[in-house]
Amino acid sequence: METNQLHRGRLIDHVQLVVRDFKASQDFYTAVLAVLEIPIVGTREDFFWADELVVSSAESxxxxxxxxxxxxxxxxxKDRARVDAFYxxxxxxGGRDNGAPGERAYHPGYYAAFVLDPDGNNIEAVYHGEAQRSVPSVVIEF
Structure with a gap:
């Protein structure tokens, strides 16, 4: 029997957004990621990345x-205050309102804000509340 362990938050290896106005997107994502305490870990002339997110120009x-x-x-x-700060x-x-910070009906404690980035992507910051913070890793045996 083989056992694989899945870690919460690692379903996606990376996401790339290719944007029209690289400078506008860089300003937008630098600001919103900073308030969420997600560092920009690398920047080049035509792309930058933060954890699993890569944003690049069409020329990249x-x-x-x-x-x-x-x-x-x-x-x-990490908390509701950061959702508010993100918004x-x-x-x-350069973001546009797509849903002010507030409770959502997805599950109790789901607090989120939605904005459209400079390219029209729907970008959300979500805090799941204290009840959702201690979800353990899942172990699958097969």
Missing amino acids: PAALGALTGRHHLAFQA RAALAH
């Missing part, structure tokens, strides 16, 4: 000249 070799479509990305926030930072750096 990995982009192959094509913009990505519209996506919904949700970033985890304010996003609006101050």
Whole structure:
């Protein structure tokens, strides 16, 4: 029998957004990621990355000249205050309102804010409340 352990938060290896206005997107993501305490770990002339997120211009070799479509990305926030700060930072750096901070009906304690980034992607910051903070890793045996 083989046992594999899945770790919460590691389903996706990385996501790449190819954007029209690289500078506008860099300003937007630098601001919103800073309030969520997610560092930008690398920057080049035509792309930057933070953890599993890569944002690049259409001129970047990995982009192959094509913009990505519209996506919904949700970033985890450590508390409600960071969700609120994310929302304010996003609006101050080129984001557009797509749902002010507040409780959502997805599950008790789900507190989120939604904004559209400069390319129209639906970007969310979510705090799941204290009840959701201690979800253990899942072990699958087969």
